[in-house]
Amino acid sequence: MTTMQAAVLTAPGEMTIADVDLPTPGAGEVRIRLEGCGVCASNVEPFEGQPWSTFPGAPGGMGHEGWGVVDALGDGVGDLAPGDRVAFLAGHSFAHYDVAPADMVVKLPASLGDQPFPGEPLGCAMNIFRRSDLRAGQTVAIIGIGFLGAVLTKLATDAGARVIAISRREESLDLARRFGAAETIPMHDHWAIIDEVKRLTGEAMCERVIEAVGKQWPLDLATALVGFGGRLVVAGYHQDGPRQVNMQDWNWKGIDVVNAHERDPAVQRRGVEEAIQAVASGQIDLAALLTHRYPLSQVADAIVATRDKPAGFVKALVTYE
Template identity: 30%
Template sequence: MRAALFTGPGNLDVVDVDTPEAGPRELKIRVESCATCGTDAKIFGHGHPRLEPPQIIGHEIAGEVIQVGGETSGFSIGDRVQIIAAVPCEECWACKAGKQGICINQTSMGYQFGGGFAEEMIVPEAVLKANGVNKIPGDLSFDEAAVTEPLACALNAQRLIRVGEGDTVLVMGAGPIGCLHIRLARALGAKHVMLADINGDRLALSANAVKPDRAIDMSKEDLEAIVSDETDGIGPSVIITAAPAGAAQEQAIGMAAPGGRISFFGGLPKDKPMISVDSNVVHYKELILAGANGSSPAQNAEALELIASGKVPVADLITHRMSLENVRDAIDAVTSGDAIKVVIKPQGVTS
């Protein structure tokens, strides 16, 4: 079968590999849709400490069950399914406390396990054990189902900072994750949402889709003045930084309302992880800062339901569909901001 094999930084080629067979405690799926995200670009550029090449990458996966191991239960050939990306061990203290996102033995699809940029893929035993295979409801498309995983990550972040009724929300970073954060915040009851980016073209593309109450082009406009104005001088009750920029994190702490909750959703580059913070601002404003790392299987199930029910629509965020052979172009489109969400179609693109 054909698969996109990562063999080291800068090297991702679509090649012929052996077609995998499911073991007794595994499923095999025909991959119908695997969405690309910023993490794929990061892996392509720099590799990842938990990923030993060569490996088939791709972790936002939806497909159809085509082989069922004899010792599995609950799944049949022909089931349409969505697969989790981060795989919790279900044994450690974090998993037992229901905090699978910070599992200390976490593995991931496309890292330790072969991923979804391939015609076929094995769903490993660990994923089944963690309830990480969700049946796609009704006639929801594979493409939309593939966006479940990033939405689950956004859901994890917004739960940690308790986004809810009446919040004023600023999302910094207008990539696909920023778009999902805007839509999710609305679904959770936020009353005023703002989207900011330093890339005017990316902002225009995303704002046109998710229609925030205010889009702020940081290359031309004064972010802090506008945000203050939009919030009657109080500041946003919630700020989510969905960009790999320390400056955004620093600005977030300065702009948040007293009692504000901030999510550092996007990680910073490995070589630039430090930021400068006036700790007294955090102290006197009683700010709550939270990180966010992946999502739990339960959050994946919930995210799929949010999409299927129409509470968080994603169809219009999928701006491009590409064949497996074009996976490098897909990653470029995500990096440049020319696309919102790009879905790879390993079985071929049909119009």
């Protein structure tokens, strides 16, 4: 076999499934036959087109939440073997095969069976949790309860924090309660949310606020909800233009602001390893989070669902069975 199928972004909102050359792993790389790939909210803006976009995109491009089975090894790879089931960090996984550096590939334990495992977003959640520096007894507001917000709710609750979950959809708030949130607030009115958090915290507000939406208003809301000397953690992916911040509030409150997207490959890999442990131990219930599945031919529908969030939606997977 010398070719494979891959999704190609050919115009804003248009994905074509093309036959392209099968990638060959270079030195220190492995090729993975994909079982599936998660769809990230960060796929939405590139899919719709941005001022700097060019077309067509790279085959398989935007897919970065893949898992599958090692298919071939490049020179110098000694700790992986064909047939190993793995999660990995690479960027062309809306395709039947992808290539990744061997040090960005993590074996999945047999205890996970054939369970889907989008390692990148799970590892991202673990790294955000670490950067949040939560302590038992603290109150943390999590703004935006999707896949990432739900996982962070569980991690924070297990760490002994009191979670106030804030999200638009009632079913998202139900999910937050299922994952341990002590309090939930509908995300409809800026000042009403602030007043409710004041009531819940005795006017002290929150020691930690995690913004997991990636839009201007949630960032403004996060600034308002963090208390004196607290920490505002930016977990949302802001990619649709510049942001404004209330520097007066940031200064006056003496808060720390953390952008929690890790770019160190070793830290990214550690997050995936920690996520594997969390899922294998039963701490994180993936079944409740991986709600919608699409074949590769419907990858555009999967991205649209990620944007529009149909009933019951948490996260979409593209599968290659």
